[in-house]
Amino acid sequence: MTEYGGFGGTWGTPDFDPDDLFEVSVNRVLGDAIRAQDGVACAMWCALANVEWTHEHGDTALYSFRSAGDLVAAIRGEGMYMDWYCCGPSGTVSEEIRIALASEGWTPRMIG
Numbered sequence: 001m002t003e004y005g006g007f008g009g010t011w012g013t014p015d016f017d018p019d020d021l022f023e024v025s026v027n028r029v030l031g032d033a034i035r036a037q038d039g040v041a042c043a044m045w046c047a048l049a050n051v052e053w054t055h056e057h058g059d060t061a062l063y064s065f066r067s068a069g070d071l072v073a074a075i076r077g078e079g080m081y082m083d084w085y086c087c088g089p090s091g092t093v094s095e096e097i098r099i100a101l102a103s104e105g106w107t108p109r110m111i112g
Contacts, residue, residue, distance in 0.1 A: 014081075016074040022053060022061035025104035027075050030097065034075045041072050042087040043094045047108065048072075050091035056105040065090065 017023050026034075026044070033040040048068035053061040063071060069081030093108045101108075 012080055013078055014070040014074045016077075020061075021055065021059055022106065023071060023074070025101060025106060026071070029100040029104055031075050033096075034072065035077070040096070041076060041084060043092075043097055044075075045069060045072050045084040046088040046090060047093040047097045050111055051093060052109045052111050053101065053106045054109060056107075061106075062111070 016027065030040065030044060034044055035041075045068050048063040048071060049065045051063075055061075065085055066081045069084040072084040073079045073081060091110045093110075098108065
């Protein structure tokens, strides 16, 4: 099953999707850091935009620049996609994020 973050660009704070395997994984292993640290939130946007995440069971998650910002805002429970849109270099996965999501079975592949 392929999961797409959609085109994004929600005006206002988007809702977190508790049924989305990737979103749940991100929230479980990085949610506290994303909510507490702007640097980690920006690093998460960078790790979503132009990156396809594949789960060991075959699921994939792929986010546009806008939908990447939506996910960060949803996890933080505040703001909107524009707060994170292009906050850093797209397609860049920090070691912290790579390791955290690997613990949930996810691996990144740069697409851009």
